[in-house]
Amino acid sequence: MGVVDIDGVSVEYATDDGPVRAIDDVSFRIEEGETLGIVGESGCGKTTLTKAFLRLLDSNGEISEGSITYEGIDLAAASESTLREKIRWKEISYIPQNAMAALDPVYTVGSQVVQVIKLHTDKSTAEARERCAELFKRVDLDPNRMDDYPHELSGGQRQRVTIALSLALSPSVIVADEPTTGLDVIVQDQICDLLEEIQEDIGCAIVFVTHDMGVVSNISDRVAVMYAGRIAEIGRIEDVFERSAHPYTIGLQNAFPRMEEYPSDSTLIEIPGSPPNLVEPPSGCRFADRCPFATDECRSTDPEPVELDDGRRIECLYPDQREEFRTNGSDPRTWVPESQSSTVYAP
């Protein structure tokens, strides 16, 4: 049984230019104990989607359609008190993109963890501090650092504190929004390893948001590739990455090759253009303007989700041409018209 069932969810932000439909009719499940990567370019809706799970959207944003069901509770419709008392931290916790912004600068990091534990359990202050010390050890932080303020810790240590916070009440799902952004590569690896260990320990599902295909391929069981508020392709990591079916996934792969497969002098191929304006999204497939394989039909017909034999789901009008797309899509000339100067660069 899926832990979280997301069905037909749309999220809109009210803006002076009109509503921005940041998520458009998205459906998928987060399975028990899995790591689901969510990947896509900046602005494709990754953060919005993950914030929607806990209804932590900015004040001008709302879930306009669909349901997010967790243990019989529709999180899209639940009252604020249900979310606060039954769901947040206890069942689903959130590791935000920017640990510095997530931690209150005027309180010690330990007191912030202790406060969450005390709010949601009947532990005394001494017991909550003991649990906090355990959590600090679990995330490889010296418990003596509990009495430090956020600014006294390094970026990696602060991110470990937010991971400790996310673990405090042993949730079923941890949603991590770009938890390694801004950290150096060694610390990024350590944070990914830590999340994997934690998952083995407590058996929680992890939703891991990133724009980096390399990170997502290392950590995930399944991956959802997002484009312009929709899921272009979702499935097991090996299927999505080794036999990419959607032209957008093929394009992303070209832009972020996995190091183990590519010599260091291999070229990266940029996807030309940029994602569409979500105030007035184009009709038909949203990727059509950037897709080298698009036809007139792609520009006029909204692709329905199609399920492939291996359980993957893609939103492309031409699922049967995926082999051809993959072969041609690995050639830089497919993406950059010869008449234009190419943006091909070495890593």
Ligand SMILES: Nc1ncnc2c1ncn2[C@@H]1O[C@H](COP(=O)(O)OP(=O)(O)OP(=O)(O)O)[C@@H](O)[C@H]1O
């Ligand atoms: N508060 C807001 N008001 C209006 N539009 C917003 C708001 N927050 C996000 N958006 C818009 O919603 C869309 C999705 O943004 P979102 O931040 O979810 O994408 P993302 O994939 O997480 O990007 P990034 O990787 O840069 O964090 C974008 O078009 C963005 O401009």
